[in-house]
Amino acid sequence: QSALTQPASVSGSPGQSITISCTVTRREVGTYNFVSWYLQHPGKAPKLVLFEDSKRPSGISNRFSGSKSGNTASLTISGLQPEDEADYYCCSYAGGDNFLYVFGTGTKVTVL
Amino acid sequence: QLVESGGQLVQSGRSLRLSCAASGFNFDDYAMNWVRQTPGKGLEWVSGITWNSVARGYADSVKGRFIISRDNAKSTLYLQMNSLRVEDTAVYYCAKGLAEYMDVWGKGTTVTVSS
Numbered sequence: 288q289s290a291l292t293q294p295a296s297v298s299g300s301p302g303q304s305i306t307i308s309c310t311v312t313r314r315e316v317g318t319y320n321f322v323s324w325y326l327q328h329p330g331k332a333p334k335l336v337l338f339e340d341s342k343r344p345s346g347i348s349n350r351f352s353g354s355k356s357g358n359t360a361s362l363t364i365s366g367l368q369p370e371d372e373a374d375y376y377c378c379s380y381a382g383g384d385n386f387l388y389v390f391g392t393g394t395k396v397t398v399l
Numbered sequence: 400q401l402v403e404s405g406g407q408l409v410q411s412g413r414s415l416r417l418s419c420a421a422s423g424f425n426f427d428d429y430a431m432n433w434v435r436q437t438p439g440k441g442l443e444w445v446s447g448i449t450w451n452s453v454a455r456g457y458a459d460s461v462k463g464r465f466i467i468s469r470d471n472a473k474s475t476l477y478l479q480m481n482s483l484r485v486e487d488t489a490v491y492y493c494a495k496g497l498a499e500y501m502d503v504w505g506k507g508t509t510v511t512v513s514s
Contacts, residue, residue: 323500325442332492332507333434333442338500376442380499386456388432388444388501 291377291391298397304365307394309377311358320380322360324353326373333376337362364396372398401493406508413483419476419493419505427451427471430496433478435489436507443489446478447496461487483512 290312299305309322322340325333335344340360341353350365360379364371377391405417419431432447446467448455455467466479476493488511494501 321499325501327442332504333494334504335500335502338502339498344502374441378442378444378500386430386447386449386454387458388434388447390434390442390444393441 291379291389293375293377293391293394295392296395296397298399299364299367300399301367301369303367304363305367305396307362307364307375307377307396309360309362309391311379322353322355323378324351324362325376325378326371327376328373336375367398369398372396401495401503401505403491403493403505403508406491406510408511408513409483411483411485411512411514414479414481415483415510417478417480417491417493417508417510419478421474421476421495424495424503426469426474431469431476432494432496432501433467433476434492434494434501434504435487435510436492437486437489445491448476480510483510485512485514488512 292310292312297305297307324337326336327333336347336351337353340355352363354361375394379389381387400422402420409415427450430449433445435443435445445461446457448467448469464482468477490507490509492507493505495503
């Protein structure tokens, strides 16, 4: 199975922008098609914030944006707010004939 | 809405079945998944099943021990966990699959495997 590597932690002050990377270390993200992103507050269930690399579900702030280039997908949070402090995970579907998802290693976002 | 149940303390080597009751959407239109989170660690996709049960997938860590199934008439997803190991201790979430992502998640049920 492939691995999706994220930085362990990213921090920023309120109002700043931060970017979390998600790099495929064994296979190309491109061959996995789309990447989705989830945030998780402590003790809570994960919540979808981006799908198909850059699309936002209904109700998700436009401060969240995504992109993908080569083997790396990215999540950018602009205008950082205290409630953005959470763990963030990327995820890719390595489907086709194999029903298989792979999650990233996770990134702790701290709002200073 | 997704509501998981069945999590409990169990001894290593024993079996356990988790359930996930769905409501508020046409359950039989969607693939479903189980995702777990070990205490203090990240998310791990465990297993998934297509809407019609034709295709099922498993993480290597549970292949041959866990079986995913669903009952569309009851809008319920199951995870039969056999030969449980201490490292299976985790919060288990069920999640609705949509295309290549998971858009609805339950609150999770806790499985603790003791040695």
